[in-house]
Amino acid sequence: MPSFSREQVYIVTGASSGLGEATALMLNERGATVIAIARNEKRLLDVKSKCKNPENMHIEIKDLVEDIEGLPQYVKELKEKYGKFSGMAYCAGISNIIPLRALDFAQLENTHKINFYAPIMLTKGIVDKRNNIGQGTSIVAISSIASKCSDKGHVAYSGSKAALCASLKSISKEVIANGIRVNCVLPSNIKTPMTAIEEYEESQKNLYPLGFGEPNDVANMIVYLLSDKAKYISGQNYIIDSGGVL
């Protein structure tokens, strides 16, 4: 089981619920310092109230899509406040099911803003060698199984997640010389507030032999990839789908 020290500081986005919350709590429990970022202060405070080491859980209220261009500067400001980063788990995102006939450009763009543009620009900030610890820095982003096998209505969502996987692969090659690792995890249906659409769950449940996953099923993989236990792994996409695809 990976363990961390409080000197290891990780950004977790989307930390107020679902996979981000599970990742923030798990990292904190295992000793790391967590900068939990989300828009909703009340829910972030709820997360903080649940964590094992509240002195190592810091919350930051931020709407990541408000100023995407400014995200590298935002990372710099966080570094000045908390010290150099050991990595980031990018868990913010939206899952919208909109068939092409109903999709407009604003919806397409908004999906890409949070699922693709924001993680890329935050990563730009983290991999800046002035903002990270160098060797041992690890970045993990949540993509989706939809990036590999998308279904009806996932025009915007699957495109944004596939773009994320492809771009992070490129970034992993750019930064490996600095000892920085970059990976994606591709979950299928996980029981989170984001996926809680009853009709959709019903249509999907037969696809997953082991049933829908729990947030910790994904957080376990994220925390492993962030840790030094995964020091030989970079540029990979890990499917976590209850054996439904392979």
Next chain:
Amino acid sequence: MKKEEFLVELEDVLQREEPCNETDILEEYDEWDSLSKMAIMAFYSKNFGINVTLNDLKELKTVEDLIKLAGDKIDA
């Protein structure tokens, strides 16, 4: 762009912890690698409308040479 502004921008493009000076020798920068050269090319294209090639950069010795490459786009 003023020369002082360019030096700050260059520090950022190269992700240097130390400031850049005109007399600095590029090959002595740890950051002067192929990725940084590509970033410089993108920077010149975006900010000055100048298409710089890797061969152009290979000829340069100092930060001052880099400034000269921008011609009158950087004020002395």
